[in-house]
Amino acid sequence: MFPISAALLDAMVLALVGKESTYGYKITQEIQNAVKISESTLYPVLRRLQKSGALETFDRAYDGRNRRYYQITELGTAMLTQYRKDWIQHKSQIDAILKEEDTP
Amino acid sequence: MTADVFLTQLEQCLSSLTTEEKENAMSYYREYLEEAGENAEQAVEHLGSPQSVAENILAEMRENHDDALNEQKPGQQKASAGNIIIGIIVLIVTSPFWGTLAVLWLTLLFCLAVILLSLVFSAIFAPIQGISCLINHFPGEGVWAIGSGLLCAGLALLLWKPMFLLCQQSTKAFFGFCRNSLNILFRKDS
Numbered sequence: 001m002f003p004i005s006a007a008l009l010d011a012m013v014l015a016l017v018g019k020e021s022t023y024g025y026k027i028t029q030e031i032q033n034a035v036k037i038s039e040s041t042l043y044p045v046l047r048r049l050q051k052s053g054a055l056e057t058f059d060r061a062y063d064g065r066n067r068r069y070y071q072i073t074e075l076g077t078a079m080l081t082q083y084r085k086d087w088i089q090h091k092s093q094i095d096a097i098l099k100e101e102d103t104p
Numbered sequence: 105m106t107a108d109v110f111l112t113q114l115e116q117c118l119s120s121l122t123t124e125e126k127e128n129a130m131s132y133y134r135e136y137l138e139e140a141g142e143n144a145e146q147a148v149e150h151l152g153s154p155q156s157v158a159e160n161i162l163a164e165m166r167e168n169h170d171d172a173l174n175e176q177k178p179g180q181q182k183a184s185a186g187n188i189i190i191g192i193i194v195l196i197v198t199s200p201f202w203g204t205l206a207v208l209w210l211t212l213l214f215c216l217a218v219i220l221l222s223l224v225f226s227a228i229f230a231p232i233q234g235i236s237c238l239i240n241h242f243p244g245e246g247v248w249a250i251g252s253g254l255l256c257a258g259l260a261l262l263l264w265k266p267m268f269l270l271c272q273q274s275t276k277a278f279f280g281f282c283r284n285s286l287n288i289l290f291r292k293d294s
Contacts, residue, residue, distance in 0.1 A: 024136055026139075041160060043161060047128065047161075
């Protein structure tokens with residue numbers, strides 16, 4: 001219903017990977033659970049974050065094939081901290097207008 | 105559409121990417137569909153057409169990483185290598201012209217420096233000479249030497265600023281000319 005901006009998507013991906021190192025398919029599933037975005041938008045986001053140094057990858061064998069895990073870097077953690085601050089501010093600004101007044 | 109068909113078509117759509125970028129995207133989607141396992145066909149359906157998946161990747165690369173697209177790269181590199189060779193040839197052929205300018209500039213600097221230095225020397229030593237003449241009972245020569253020394257001091261004070269500016273401006277003009285010429289010679293095609 002509410003569109004997800006590129007910055008918000010970056011923040012969500014950083015938060016997910018920040019919790020634990022994880023792989024593309026799982027990240028896509030978890031984002032999909034929260035918001036309706038096209039499955040194919042995740043790869044460019046992951047690649048961009050990786051190229052800008054916010055995420056790193058490592059490969060691990062799983063079930064006889066390769067799984068590429070994403071893990072957050074120091075830079076990524078710093079970005080996530082900033083995103084969280086910005087999000088709280090953004091949310092409270094929207095809430096200030098949107099929230100129903102509490103009946104005393 | 106099966107996973108294999110999807111991947112084959114996706115690879116074709118990504119042909120404008122560099123080998124590294126293409127391999128990265130391909131291994132991501134290969135792994136993605138392997139993760140989906142039995143539901144691979146359903147996952148392919150959710151992903152959409154290979155063309156639209158590729159367009160998502162290409163759009164991102166266009167926006168943020170021009171270097172990831174190899175559409176014009178080889179041509180540009182050849183052109184710039186050719187430019188350097190042509191540039192060097194032009195530099196050699198035109199050397200009488202810019203060489204003359206360089207000599208002219210150095211000569212001008214040298215002359216100005218010599219004039220200024222000789223004025224300063226005269227301003228210092230002529231009065232000393234004059235005073236010794238006065239003491240040794242040659243008043244006429246003494247007064248003349250002191251006078252010419254003061255004249256030199258005056259000229260030096262008067263001229264050092266314009267001369268300094270002349271040096272500065274000629275240096276600027278010379279190097280500006282060199283820089284502009286090199287820029288024109290070695291300018292990239294883009």
